[in-house]
Amino acid sequence: MHDDPAALGLRESATFDRATIAAIQRAAETGVYDIRGWGAKRRVPHFDDLLFLGASMSRYPLEGYRERCDTDVVLGDRHATRPLRLATPVTIAGMSFGALSAQAKEALGRGASEAGTSTTTGDGGMTPEERGHSKTLVYQYLPSRYGMNPDDLRRADAIEVVLGQGAKPGGGGMLLGQKITDRVAAMRTLPPGIDQRSACRHPDWTGPDDLEIKIRELREITDWEKPIYVKVGATRTYYDVKLAAKAGADVIVVDGMQGGTAATQEVFIEHVGIPTLAALPQAVRALQEEGLHRRVQLVVSGGVRNGADLAKCMALGADAVAIGTAALIALGDNHPKWDAEYRKLGSAAGYFDDYQDGRDPAGISTQDEELAARLDPVEGGRRVANLIRVMTMEAQTIARACGKAHLRNLEPEDLVALTVESAAMARVPLAGTDWIPGTGR
Amino acid sequence: MAPVTEIDLRSASVRELNGALHRAEPGTSWRVLHPGGAHNLAVGLDAAVDVVIDGHAGYYCAGMNQHATVTVHGNVGVGVAENMMSGTVRVRGSASQSAGATAHGGLLVIDGDASARCGISMKGVDIVVGGDVGHMSAFMGQAGRLVVCGDAGDALGDSLYEARIYVQGRVRSLGADCVEKEMGPEHLAELAMLLKAAGRDDDPAGFRRYGSARRLYHFTTGNSY
Structure with missing residues (x-):
């Protein structure tokens, strides 16, 4: 018998693919909907669908490694007397102690501090480990x-009022009993x-x-010392951003549907919210129309993975990005060395998303003391800092090639799109044309 | 008797008021004149000061209070004493929605009525309402006690965790997973203590107790709410 059914001429259904069949079978067997972690796994238009136009005849590049290309960013100087001054626009997104182990939270704080950026608490409050190891800590108000x-509000460096997150806008949160130590x-x-x-709604x-x-x-x-952020899951982003800015936010965080979660219904993750690529230009347009672009800083998250994504966010008008899933991967999530243990849990390295179960072999999304002890916060912090540094240097590489002496000088004009969908969403021309769908141009 | 420092909001700003109260020494007394329904009065206090607000206050009066005693001679807007940690807040009039929301500790007394969601997500505070409370009061209440000397609106105690509710009057309806529970001697004693702390002379024997049936503590196929 051949191992590959396709080689025998068998044809898998595109509509009822193997994951869909498994989901139907699981629902039929258990009668309970699937809850999992991670973010949307379906393919949606994303930053990979954009390309940069490096300098050539009509543009003047900067010398790689030598000519200066700055990366610093100030967040929250609209009203706060103590805005955040970060060395890089790559920040760490909010993830709770509870969803993550204390070691993981400490490692994120260490990594962010080493890289000169901020990290963020999550639903469940601020731990001493996190505060102690985070030079700049954003405290979520959920x-x-x-x-x-x-x-803790006074101990924080900034406050983030959370209305929702990209993985589940309108959905509140859950933490299953096995993690409620x-x-x-x-x-x-x-x-x-x-x-x-x-809760999914603020109580007051x-x-x-x-x-x-x-x-x-x-x-x-x-x-009036702390910058006040407002975080929204990406849905009606244009209106949400306008309203948040008018409500007085110093910083607005827009989290696209690829943003991660520790525990949410699969149906919610995959079917509610819009892609980060679609949300970002709406947010920028909203701020521009209010005359607040760059005065109210925009932080974008949801599927930001590398320096190219960072550079594309900056070019589309973001002031900074936040990484969550990428930071967990840097800590060791889904590392091949845990593959055998993932398989015991019915998963595999590269596929593991059962953050809700609390049995994470990498010691990240767990409250089990033995599992959590596998994660060395010092080593984890080093890895996170390395990722942030690499992302920043990658973005600098692109910015220099586009002739920009600061990451924030990247602009939509530096971008083209590979697909009609991404051109329409990002509002940049389809590559090789001057056509931006939906704009009449 | 220590002198009372007066701040008149016809001339001083809310920022000046709160800034002064944040710098206030424990044991000092303050009187706020002409509050005019302003929002965010006496928020974030962190010392055992005594503050009297001479009139109506807007949203979030005494929000996140720690240690202080705040008395409002008037009505208050949304979220009075929200997220209070300790101290005492007393409203001589009535309160709008979400009174005592998410408060962790201290005592909130409302002599008049409280509107919807009184004690929403309460986390340890004690709330005594002299009059009625609106719908969804103590929604998702986690800890603490809510005492209602009048009537309660619809969906009382919806999705309740471990907060305890005492109602003297009529309950229009109970929310998901909220049930009436037996009133034992320990509950009568607890209620008597709370009523006394609030300066009331209602008879604890005339109250009923409500709490969580704890059927929503674990997700099952039967969670059909």
Whole structure:
């Protein structure tokens, strides 16, 4: 019998592919929908569908490795007296202690600090390990308010009001009982071991008019020192960004549908929200129309993996990016050395997404002490810092080739699209043409 | 008696008020005149100061309070004492939505009525409402006690965790997973203590107790809410 059915002339259905068949069979057997981690796995238009136009006759490049190409960024100088000053526009996205081990959170803080950038708490509050190892820490203000307290608010370097995330806009959160240890439960004021819901709506404000008052409250509590971010999952991005800016945000974070999660329904991850590529130009246009582009900084996340993605985000008008899944991979997530253990869990290196189960062999998305102890926070921090450095240098390489002395000088004019869809979403011309679908040009 | 520092919001800004209160020494007393329903009054206090607000306050009055005693001689807007950690907040009038939202500790007393979602996601605070509370009160309440001396609106205690609810009047309806529970001697004693702390003389024997049935603590195919 041949191992490859296709070689025998058998034909797999494009509509009912193997993953779809397995999902139907699983649903039929269990009667429960699938919950998993990671982000959208389906193919959507993404930054790979864009290319840079390096300098040639009509543009003047900068010398690689030698001529200066700066990467620093200031976030939150619209209203805050202490804006963040970062050495690189690559930041670490919000991920909770609870979803991640304390070691993983510490490693992310170490990596971000070494690279001169910020990291972010998550749903569940701020841990001493994270604060202690994060030079610049953004404190998330979420609907659940788990662990929220004014002391940590004052200890934070910035505050991020979270309305949603790209993996599940409108969905709140969940953390399954196997990860609700005594420590996690105590931080969230919940009974240990229960399947925990994180609210999908903020408990004390509704809509942009209320948000404006809420932002002012947070500023008053922290004496107007801290930058206030507003994070939205990418859906009606143009309107969300306008409203967030009008509500007084210093920084707006837009998280596309490829953004990761620790535990969400598969149907939610794959079918709600829009791609990062589609959201980013909407956000920029919204800010430009308000006269606030660059005054309100824009951070983009959701499938940002490398320096090319960073450079493309910057060229489309972002001020910075946030990485989540890429940072976990840098820590060791899905590393081939754990393949045998992934297979025992019914997965494999490169496929593992069962962050919700808490049995992560890499010790990252777990609260099991033995598994978590596998992750060395110092080594993990070094790896994360290395990734951020590489991403930054890759983006510099591209920026210099486009003749830009600062990453933020990259512009849409430096880009073309490979597909009609990506040209329409990114609002840059289809390669080899001057056609931008949907603009009348 | 220590002198009372007065701040008149006809001339001072909310920023000046909060800045002064953040720098205030423990044991000092403050009086806020002509608040005019302004938002974010006396937020983020972190010392055992005494603050009297002489009139109506807007959103988030006494938000995130720690240690301080704040008394409002008037009504308050949305989210009074939201996320309070400790101290006491007393509203002589009525409160809008989300009173005491997510508060971790301290005592919130509302002499009048409280609107919808009173005690939403409460995490350890004690709330005593002299009048009625609106719908979805104590929604997803995690810890602490909510005492309602009047009536409760629809969906009381929806998706409740471990917060305890006492109601003297009529409950229009209970929310998902909220059930009436037996009133034992320990509950009567707890309720008596809370009523006393709030300065009320209601008879604990006239109250009913509500709590979580804990049927939503684990996702199952039966979670059909």
